[in-house]
Amino acid sequence: MSAICYFNQGPHGPPFSDLYDCSGPTSVTQGGITASMPGGSFVGALISGFLTDLYGRKSSIQIGSVIWIIGSVISCAAQNYPMLIVGRFINGLCVGICSAQVPVYVSELAPPSKRGLVVGTQQWAITWGVLIMFYISYACSFMRGEIAFRLPWGLQAIPALLLCGGLFWMPESPRWLARNNRWDECQEVLSRIHSGKNETNQDFVGLEMQQLRAACEYEHVNPEVSFLDLCRPPMLWRTHIGMFVQIWSQLTGINVIMYYITFVFGMAGLSGNSNLVAASISYVINVVMTIPALLYVDRVGRRPILLAGSISLMVWWFLCAGLMGGYGSPAPPGGLNHVAEQSWAITGKPAKVVIACSYLVVASFAPSWGPVSWVYPPELFPLRLRGKAVALATSSNWIFNFALSYFTPPAFVNIRWKTYLLFGAFSLAMALHVFFCFPETAGRTLEEVDEALNSNTPAWRTTVGKRSLGNRVEDGEEKGLERVDVSHLEDV
Numbered sequence: 001m002s003a004i005c006y007f008n009q010g011p012h013g014p015p016f017s018d019l020y021d022c023s024g025p026t027s028v029t030q031g032g033i034t035a036s037m038p039g040g041s042f043v044g045a046l047i048s049g050f051l052t053d054l055y056g057r058k059s060s061i062q063i064g065s066v067i068w069i070i071g072s073v074i075s076c077a078a079q080n081y082p083m084l085i086v087g088r089f090i091n092g093l094c095v096g097i098c099s100a101q102v103p104v105y106v107s108e109l110a111p112p113s114k115r116g117l118v119v120g121t122q123q124w125a126i127t128w129g130v131l132i133m134f135y136i137s138y139a140c141s142f143m144r145g146e147i148a149f150r151l152p153w154g155l156q157a158i159p160a161l162l163l164c165g166g167l168f169w170m171p172e173s174p175r176w177l178a179r180n181n182r183w184d185e186c187q188e189v190l191s192r193i194h195s196g197k198n199e200t201n202q203d204f205v206g207l208e209m210q211q212l213r214a215a216c217e218y219e220h221v222n223p224e225v226s227f228l229d230l231c232r233p234p235m236l237w238r239t240h241i242g243m244f245v246q247i248w249s250q251l252t253g254i255n256v257i258m259y260y261i262t263f264v265f266g267m268a269g270l271s272g273n274s275n276l277v278a279a280s281i282s283y284v285i286n287v288v289m290t291i292p293a294l295l296y297v298d299r300v301g302r303r304p305i306l307l308a309g310s311i312s313l314m315v316w317w318f319l320c321a322g323l324m325g326g327y328g329s330p331a332p333p334g335g336l337n338h339v340a341e342q343s344w345a346i347t348g349k350p351a352k353v354v355i356a357c358s359y360l361v362v363a364s365f366a367p368s369w370g371p372v373s374w375v376y377p378p379e380l381f382p383l384r385l386r387g388k389a390v391a392l393a394t395s396s397n398w399i400f401n402f403a404l405s406y407f408t409p410p411a412f413v414n415i416r417w418k419t420y421l422l423f424g425a426f427s428l429a430m431a432l433h434v435f436f437c438f439p440e441t442a443g444r445t446l447e448e449v450d451e452a453l454n455s456n457t458p459a460w461r462t463t464v465g466k467r468s469l470g471n472r473v474e475d476g477e478e479k480g481l482e483r484v485d486v487s488h489l490e491d492v
Helices: 027-055 055-076 081-109 112-138 147-155 157-169 174-179 183-193 199-221 227-231 235-251 254-267 272-300 304-329 348-365 369-379 381-412 419-439 445-452 470-473
Strands: none
Touching: 027 055, 027 081, 055 081, 055 112, 055 147, 055 157, 081 112, 081 174, 081 348, 081 369, 081 381, 081 470, 112 147, 112 235, 112 272, 112 348, 112 369, 174 183, 174 199, 174 381, 183 199, 199 254, 199 381, 199 445, 227 235, 235 254, 235 369, 235 381, 235 445, 254 272, 254 348, 254 381, 254 445, 272 304, 272 348, 304 369, 369 381, 369 445, 381 419
């Protein structure tokens, strides 16, 4: 029995003689089911700003893991659509907390020359998770009975258990420790990050301790931090950049491909297992094409990668729109294959090009906006505001994810191929926004990024900080740097 039949919403009801007696959810209900998780993620991301400042980066991620397990249990036991939506909303609370605070945690642990690689690896891990769960769900689709959909919904609790347990052996963020006057632990964690007994590594630990002490001294003069601080000059400019890098990552249209690719391929003439197998290729592409970003995001920088991704996405979306509008035609009433969202039909060679362009959308997003949208926001803000700032930026991601998840099925029904035009226009707008407003942050410590952003250099003139003091020390190029003794540091 499929989930469509178990949660049947149509006029026929049980018993079911074949699959098409199971009319399944309406386009609005389908959008609501899909959107319930990003809706919860929006709330979770906002909450995470308070959790991370109060309990630390590591503990807030563990709290999120426990919430995920609760949501997975409710989803697995769901008896109707409302119960399923509640379970997914609770799952979303975890996604919001973890998606906001994992990049902060990893950014604050990573050496500056490898920060893009380390944070980007988080996105790569996400693509692996999506791929694995797709194939688990595909394999379960061949089972009979309720286990076909309850098993994958239950199995998703296992990674949360591993994450929550594994974090007990991980250190807390050194910057959060410094902010809470735990200097000995902070120095120990920094020494582990820059592992090694040579003089250069010890000097770099001293340099970071000095920078953290200066940042914390400023914090103790300005102890109160709220979301309103992000809306005041000069922080407002950074806030808008942090929010829009997350907003644009959604308006690339990637989740139209990830959530609804079977609808897109159905309009292009695929059905049944051939549709599912073709859809799985997009998840494989997502995994493979994230690797180039891991290799080059710290060398090339954030700006060039975002610009290249925006321009290529624009090309593929407009090409899809032209092919759909020029060679397609309205589907029969009720949609293709009895799926209302498949309201447009295209066949022949143009259909194959549409399928190829869908893959190219994924191939353009994966090495650009996918990882960089998570690497970039934590780099923009000073220590005292970073937790809440990234929470606000991430909440922007999830509220737009919610909107797109909810409105994409009705959009396919109502404006059909013109949906592609919207994402092409968004891609053009984001390319212009990146060029004129997004500064380069690669190659600097987080404290050096803060100093560079205060200089008000135009975004298009900023470059990768290859010769920053932090990098010269880390690379062993600054031979004459005086060693900094950090043993005397006490509570600020």
